Amino acid sequence: MTYLLGLRLQGRDVLVVGGGRVAQRRVPVLLDAGARVTVVSPHVTTALQGLAESGRVRWERRAYRPGDVTGLGRFWLVHAATDSAEVNAAVTAEAEAARIWSVRADERHSSSAWTPATGSASGITVGVIAGGAPRRAAGLRDAIVDGLADGTLDARRGRAPMRGVALVGGGPGDPGLITVRGRQLLAQADVVVVDRLAPTGLLDQLPGEVEVIDAAKIPYGRSMSQESINEVLVDRARQGKFVVRLKGGDSFLFGRGGEEVAACVAAGVPVTVVPGVTSALAAPASAGIPVTHRGVAQHLHIVSAHVPPGDERSTVDWAALARSGGTIVVLMGVERIGRIASALVEYGRDPRTPIAVVQDATLPTQTTLVATLETVEEAAQEAGVRHPAVLVIGEVVDTARELDILPRGQNTAEVPTAPVRGAGPE
Numbered sequence: 078m079t080y081l082l083g084l085r086l087q088g089r090d091v092l093v094v095g096g097g098r099v100a101q102r103r104v105p106v107l108l109d110a111g112a113r114v115t116v117v118s119p120h121v122t123t124a125l126q127g128l129a130e131s132g133r134v135r136w137e138r139r140a141y142r143p144g145d146v147t148g149l150g151r152f153w154l155v156h157a158a159t160d161s162a163e164v165n166a167a168v169t170a171e172a173e174a175a176r177i178w179s180v181r182a183d184e185r186h187s188s189s190a191w192t193p194a195t196g197s198a199s200g201i202t203v204g205v206i207a208g209g210a211p212r213r214a215a216g217l218r219d220a221i222v223d224g225l226a227d228g229t230l231d232a233r234r235g236r237a238p239m240r241g242v243a244l245v246g247g248g249p250g251d252p253g254l255i256t257v258r259g260r261q262l263l264a265q266a267d268v269v270v271v272d273r274l275a276p277t278g279l280l281d282q283l284p285g286e287v288e289v290i291d292a293a294k295i296p297y298g299r300s301m302s303q304e305s306i307n308e309v310l311v312d313r314a315r316q317g318k319f320v321v322r323l324k325g326g327d328s329f330l331f332g333r334g335g336e337e338v339a340a341c342v343a344a345g346v347p348v349t350v351v352p353g354v355t356s357a358l359a360a361p362a363s364a365g366i367p368v369t370h371r372g373v374a375q376h377l378h379i380v381s382a383h384v385p386p387g388d389e390r391s392t393v394d395w396a397a398l399a400r401s402g403g404t405i406v407v408l409m410g411v412e413r414i415g416r417i418a419s420a421l422v423e424y425g426r427d428p429r430t431p432i433a434v435v436q437d438a439t440l441p442t443q444t445t446l447v448a449t450l451e452t453v454e455e456a457a458q459e460a461g462v463r464h465p466a467v468l469v470i471g472e473v474v475d476t477a478r479e480l481d482i483l484p485r486g487q488n489t490a491e492v493p494t495a496p497v498r499g500a501g502p503e
């Protein structure tokens with residue numbers, strides 16, 4: 078049995094004998110805890126040398142000599158971490174005689190102290206000692222730290238109850254693409270108001286008592302849908318519940334997040350915003366398209382096409398976009414793909430400009446269709462492309478093909494396109 082302590086090493090001296098991999102792992106942790114570290118070793122790793130050169134550790138550049146444990150300083154803790162069992166034994170024996178705790182890297186039975194597998198998350202430090210089985214300890218430590226980090230472990234106990242509303246950008250759909258902070262808040266929610274394009278796969282993990290409200294199904298009554306959503310957020314928060322508004326991508330990119338924040342602020346409800354991975358960037362990335370590949374595109378335009386080019390409600394300058402030559406990423410455009418492509422061509426963009434349509438980005442059903450502005454309408458119809466999809470227009474689509482990083486396989490419906498800049502169809 079061991080007696081687990083948390084050593085408060087701030088300003089206290091610690092001796093590390095040895096300068097190899099073990100010392101390299103231990104020293105930064107000791108420094109993080111505020112210890113003053115002396116390393117005794119004729120050679121050290123490059124990382125330790127860097128710490129010595131920057132003055133963060135004191136380095137005695139020589140082999141250990143009997144008497145160092147008591148002679149080099151007033152140490153509270155000693156680490157014996159050389160590759161010589163003999164030296165390590167001498168160091169720990171000297172520490173033992175001086176009643177200083179010592180950790181021997183190579184032989185735990187001769188150590189007076191063991192180092193637990195440690196980690197921290199959410200301001201909590203975890204130490205695990207698994208009866209001398211370091212791998213098991215490390216595995217358990219990882220599980221606990223992961224659980225703390227993503228909020229799934231002990232989210233409902235030991236924390237001050239949350240209040241108000243959190244607008245959480247849930248990412249493009251893959252449950253792994255929500256942020257750690259978003260996941261933590263979701264795990265603490267009393268109420269979750271969720272969009273269709275949010276990572277709904279995460280909802281299964283919520284405890285049964287959490288109220289899950291599908292934003293698309295909120296009855297509108299006399300108000301508009303967005304107003305009804307705002308009302309639900311404010312209403313539940315006023316009941317003292319912690320509300321997570323789980324949205325697709327990033328809440329502020331064509332997500333009406335600003336309106337929801339404003340409604341909370343107007344109602345005096347505390348509100349916090351957690352940024353999300355937007356589909357505007359995740360869709361091309363998950364299709365292997367580097368949207369600003371060096372030497373190909375120096376600018377990127379993210380456009381909503383919820384109203385088509387030419388529509389009087391559209392405020393998008395399609396003529397300027399056509400001239401710009403940069404990469405254009407279009408959201409909410411799949412139903413208007415033909416009109417978008419022809420507007421760009423009409424305003425002067427080369428009809429052979431490549432376009433990728435990434436549907437269900439980051440989900441197991443993701444597909445990528447590649448065409449040109451002049452062929453895309455027909456190709457999309459033929460392939461049955463549907464919402465949700467992101468259009469990526471520009472030479473970077475060709476770059477992805479040239480670099481051979483467009484995903485392939487059964488989920489990728491890549492349509493051969495008309496030749497682009499001399500490159501033939503694949």
Ligand SMILES: C[S@@+](CC[C@H](N)C(=O)[O-])C[C@H]1O[C@@H](n2cnc3c(N)ncnc32)[C@H](O)[C@@H]1O
Nearest residue numbers: 326327330332355356408409437438465466467
């Ligand atoms: C109302 S906008 C919301 C965008 C969201 N706020 C974001 O940052 O990703 C909806 C559009 O996002 C795009 N979209 C969202 N998730 C997607 C996904 N998984 N795959 C492809 N497109 C997606 C589609 O263009 C869809 O029409």
